[in-house]
């Protein structure tokens with residue numbers, strides 16, 4: 001048969017989301033366990049009632065609400081179809097064929113995919129033995145083809161977060177013509193006090209990505225945002241898939257910002273559970289890096305696949321990553337207890 005699509009797509013993996021099953025406890029996708037607040041659900045219903053109309057392609061009302069909430073001018077804010085949509089758009093604004101994109105590995109699985117789809121070349125830089133970004137190695141990987149660097153903090157899937165000093169030193173060392181994307185999808189769970197938006201205010205090449213999918217509980221609605229210099233925001237508008245931030249998503253996100261304090265309050269419970277789960281795993285003899293996200297990382301190496309399957313068989317879906325480790329989302333206390341019951345069982349400890 002005559003080929004009709006790009007041959008290089010064959011070597012690009014299709015994104016595989018975390019598993020789901022109605023009977024199992026799902027700790028595989030870093031979602032919030034709590035549904036939308038009544039006011040958010042109402043905003044979703046109201047927006048759905050006028051779904052015959054196209055959305056505002058500039059998300060103007062949401063951008064205004066973000067501007068107020070973040071204390072950042074509107075011209076510094078763009079919205080996207082999830083922050084993953086913005087990752088894709090960033091590669092498109094920064095790279096042409098063969099340009100290089102640096103990111104730590106392991107990190108968010110979409111980085112290599114969006115890079116290759118855009119025809120750019122992925123340059124993964126291994127994490128340190130402590131499962132942290134190796135910022136010096138990332139700097140050393142810069143060439144004259146480097147156009148974009150993704151820095152994920154807290155890092156998915158290891159949960160490790162960068163300190164402000166090391167991050168500032170890194171940002172100061174990156175040449176000003178390279179875009180640095182600080183992916184802060186888990187910002188609201190990070191108690192280290194580092195705020196990428198403050199770092200981006202004085203650095204025109206730094207763009208911060210955040211999302212309503214995690215702490216704000218809108219993973220199924222698809223809306224994220226970028227904060228950056230207006231030149232980056234203007235470029236993002238050029239490549240933006242028209243109308244991809246839909247009207248329901250815009251209304252839901254605005255309603256979340258109105259209830260921001262109540263939603264952020266929920267993160268305190270997640271952080272407390274995160275510490276409880278980590279302590280219990282450490283006590284059982286696991287190596288668990290300090291995490292600033294809503295998940296923990298168990299670097300189980302070649303046991304990861306079997307461990308993930310055994311946990312699923314025990315009714316708890318977690319996320320194995322090749323021969324590196326497994327990531328376990330923090331859920332409600334009874335869900336975390338179910339995972340801990342598995343993790344501390346002889347069956348799991350002997351795997």
Ligand code: PMP
Nearest residue numbers: 082083084108156185211213224
């Ligand atoms: N960045 C990171 C680090 C993530 O873990 C995720 C979700 N898994 C995203 C971005 C994308 O999130 P969303 O598209 O739902 O905003």
